[in-house]
């Protein structure tokens with residue numbers, strides 16, 4: 119199996135998108151060459167005919183790797199690991215391991231989306247109070263993660279996997295949704311452990327102040 123693409127992977131992104139940050143983490147942690155292409159959500163470039171041709175859902179992130187075009191962060195994570203991580207370090211092949219990673223992808227698209235992602239949408243992009251229900255959703259998830267990470271260093275056990283990448287970005291951005299991680303020491307320790315991994319890249323923050331009107 120090729121462990122490097124023939125040409126740099128094209129990575130369509132938006133600087134403050136946590137979904138896109140997941141993909142940037144995977145590209146970087148797998149040591150893959152890539153070319154960043156900024157999609158300006160503020161001018162609705164993601165709804166242009168050209169971009170809809172790449173992703174009919176009109177969302178970042180998207181990658182193009184040779185003749186493969188893919189949208190959706192979690193599906194891109196699976197593709198990159200299956201194609202470029204021959205040892206299955208980031209995505210176990212065994213039925214139970216694969217299913218457990220998928221379960222965290224479901225959490226990323228479900229509980230994480232309805233809690234921390236949504237809170238950030240209200241607070242950062244719409245400058246509105248975060249509804250109590252969203253705060254409760256987030257704290258329910260953080261409590262569950264806190265208990266889970268008290269037993270093991272990473273979500274799947276001793277080593278990091280795609281599950282950690284899928285959950286990391288928006289959890290680390292909790293404060294931008296006016297959510298506190300103060301009551302969750304195990305969760306904060308996991309964030310620090312993840313940030314110490316080779317290839318870790320922080321989200322690029324430089325465009326943040328201009329973002330109030332850029333509603334993902």
Ligand SMILES: N[C@@H](CCC(=O)N[C@@H](CS)C(=O)NCC(=O)O)C(=O)O
Nearest residue numbers: 135136137177178179190191192334
């Ligand atoms: N399921 C998608 C969700 C991606 C997503 O919500 N992207 C946002 C930016 S964080 C976006 O492009 N929003 C614009 C829109 O939905 O119109 C994924 O996991 O990649």
